[in-house]
Amino acid sequence: MPTTPGANKGASMLLRAAGLPLRLVKSTALGAAYLRLAGLARSRIKTARQLVHPRTSITWRISEGSIVETGLPSSEGFGLSSLLARVLSRYDNDPPKITMLNALTALEMAANDPRVSLLDVRVVPAAGAGNRPVSLGLGFAQAQELHQAVMLFNYKKSKQFPSGGWGSSFTIASFDDQLTYYFASAFTFISMLPTGKVPLSGISWAQLHHKNLLEALGIDMQTGTRMEHNSSGAHFTESEIPEKHHESNLSVRKSLNDTLVSDIANSRSFDIMASFSETYKSTEDPLQFVQSRLRIVMAKLGPYIDAEWAQSIGLITDVSWDFIEDNTSVLRQRTDIGAYVKACRQEIERESRDRSTFHPILDKLIQLVRGQAAANKHRLLRAYRSQDRATVGVVYLLGAIERGGENGANLVAKALVDAALDPEVHSVVVRVDSPGGDFVACSTVSGMISMVQNMYGKPVIASYGNTAASGAYSATSSCNMIVASRSTLTGGIGVSSMCPESIQRMADPFKTNSQLSSAFKPESHLHELEGDKLESYKRFTDKSYEWIVGLIALGRRMAEDEVASIAQGQMFTGDQAAKNKLVDNLMGFTQAVEIAAHAGYRA
Incomplete structure (x- = not known):
């Protein structure tokens, strides 16, 4: 359909705003075709300049405190002290901090990215750690979220690379807490030193009760608890854990242990089954069999499962002294996880700009070609940029x-x-x-x-x-x-x-007395x-x-x-x-x- 001069002017304004060479569009069909061809041309340029290459191996060095829930470390602020902290951080060789959201997002993006084939995680001691046990400082739910993200990575890679050449590896000198091992159990390859251990024994906790001590000091604790299962004040008012509190703790502990066992059994089922294959009966459910063997190992050997035993029963894959250098990805393009996230974000932002620029809605394009661009150009461009996006x-x-x-x-x-x-x-x-x-x-x-x-x-x-x-x-x-x-x-x-009360008795041995006015007494x-x-x-x-x-x-x-x-x-x-x-x-x-x-x- 022929267009008017006003339509040509409107289309030209759109193309100029899009950053394209000026073209006069003779029809709506040609205009749409031009935008499509220009998009394809830019796509080829983007592919040539892409920051993530095929067969990329993502490396992730972590240490105690390097995975945080939120907040910028002090070295990322401003001012002289922050500048000094950034300079010193280059010499302590500590892994950079990463938030849980960024870590989970990076793992999810890598799982869906066919250019990524390997995930390599290495645990290193933090600067100044000395002989302190190495722990990532993760809570159970955090470890579970990371565990699930790695399991998703493995599943996606098995589909993307059906002929092999993919994997996830976890390398550490020794597991000093079981939640770190729980996270590591999701990886296809787990390596540790021959002198290391796997402290797998299940979830438990203890609570001290201070009633007898407080009575000896002359202090009574007035509590306002209204719930029979609430144990928040029991360690001050009871000399041992009440029965209801004990029942509640047992229920929670059993649920957590069931989760721990089932998740490790799911991720390590192939290796554990192979190690106990001689005792497996065809009538048994494989997953139940693996879980039962894992519970036996935890009860009999935990928390002192040495590296040799851990390998023999399928908890880890390899025992090696070579835990610093990586020989599995020499032929791959290695990319640090932080650099990978940055590259992906740049690609997403560029694709978002391209999509909003080169692929507007066709009916909006028709409105522009009919001469309505002068009044609506800026509003429509904003709509294009926000299309299909939510913050x-x-x-x-x-x-x-x-x-x-x-x-x-x-x-x-x-x-x-x-x-x-x-x-x-x-x-x-x-x-x-x-x-x-x-x-x-x-x-x-x-x-x-x-x-x-x-x-x-x-x-x-x-x-x-x-x-x-x-x-x-x-x-x-x-x-x-x-x-x-x-x-x-x-x-x-x-x-x-x-509310602690009668602290006066605590002062009696020192022959100290206090007198209170009636106005002050209720607050004392x-x-x-x-x-x-x-x-x-x-x-x-x-x-x-x-x-x-x-x-x-x-x-x-x-x-x-x-x-x-x-x-x-x-x-x-x-x-x-x-x-x-x-x-x-x-x-x-x-x-x-x-x-x-x-x-x-x-x-």
């Missing part, structure tokens, strides 16, 4: 939740407000790794999350890391969706308050709560508990009675929490970001 803001809720401080509720609330006010942010992920904290601080975070969702219409997704218990759960219970790992520790819902620990003051203390605890139950019931769309039945202070793993409707999905950090992106795009 997800990530806010972190870490450590004990306090009203102020480095990770204070005031800063978390400010970050949520910033995300709500930012027109470029379409949804938010709240990443949680916290045991709870101050009642008022937790309610502050909860209120801000509700504001982002209700007043600004932006979806908020909660992603639980190692722990999201007590106040951390109630603070995020109103999120549109809650996702957690199977090994996340959550629950512990309720209120627990403690030098007397016992009694009468109306004791009733007021209990009433305030009850009101706080009722408020938390109501908040969770509203956020999770549950009846208050249903919430109260599981808000007895008991802890749950992610598996157990999902069964109790406290968690919506069992998945990792990157999957939570993806869900938030889709929700933000729809919103």
Whole structure:
């Protein structure tokens, strides 16, 4: 169809804005064809200049503290001290820090990238570690997320390279904690020194009880716990663990151990089956057989499984002194994981620009050719650039939740407000790794999350890391969706308050006496709560508990009675929490970001 001069001018403005040589478009069909050909030409140039080459081997050096949940290390700030830290960091040879989100994203991108064929991870001691045991400092849920990411990498590579030539390797001198081995068990090749060990024995923990010590010091601990399973104050008020607390701990520990055994059995099943093939019967389920053998090994040999034994039963692949140099990828293009992420981001940004420039929607192009470009050019170009894209803001809720401080509720609330006010942010992920904290601080975070969702219409997704218990759960219970790992520790819902009293008895041996005015007495620990003051203390605890139950019931769309039945202070793993409707999905950090992106795009 012939076009008018105004249409030619409009099309020319579009092409000039796109950074292309000026061309006069004679018809809508030719215009679309030209844009397509120009896109193909740029694609060839991009391929010629690509930063990631075929058969790339990604190397990742890690040490204690190099994988962090969030936050820039001090060496990445500004000023003279930061500059000095950056200079010194070049000489300590420590691996660069990487956040969990970046690490998981890098592994996911590498899994889907057919140019990458090998993942090589090496654990090195941190500078100044001395003879301290080498631990990556990961929690169970973090180790599980990384484990699953490597398993996905292996699966994808087996499909991309059906004839072989792919793999993932993990090299370490010795495993000094079992969560590091749990992460490593996902790799196809595991190498360690002959003098090393695998401390695989299962999940357990201990709790000290201080009641007898406090009584000897003349201190009584007044508690306001309202839940029979809550053990937060039991180490001050009991001389041994109460039966209900013991039952709750056993349930959580069993769930975590089941996860540990099943994940290692899944990833190492071929090697373990090969080592126990003589005792395997054809009538047995292979996975159950591997799990049973793994439990026997953990019970009999753990935590002192030496390298030779570990290799003989399939826990590791190789025992070698050559743990520094890598001979498996000499012929490959080696790329550090940080450089790989940077290269991929550059490619994604370039492809995004190309897509928004060279492939606009055809009906929009028709509008431009009909002479409407002059009025709509800038608006349409903005639409092209934002097409099929959603920006997800990530806010972190870490450590004990306090009203102020480095990770204070005031800063978390400010970050949520910033995300709500930012027109470029379409949804938010709240990443949680916290045991709870101050009642008022937790309610502050909860209120801000509700504001982002209700007043600004932006979806908020909660992603639980190692722990999201007590106040951390109630603070995020109103999120549109809650996702957690199977090994996340959550629950512990309720209120627990403690008030030490009668410290005066502690001073009696020193012949010290104190007299208190009636105005000061209620705030002092030098007397016992009694009468109306004791009733007021209990009433305030009850009101706080009722408020938390109501908040969770509203956020999770549950009846208050249903919430109260599981808000007895008991802890749950992610598996157990999902069964109790406290968690919506069992998945990792990157999957939570993806869900938030889709929700933000729809919103």
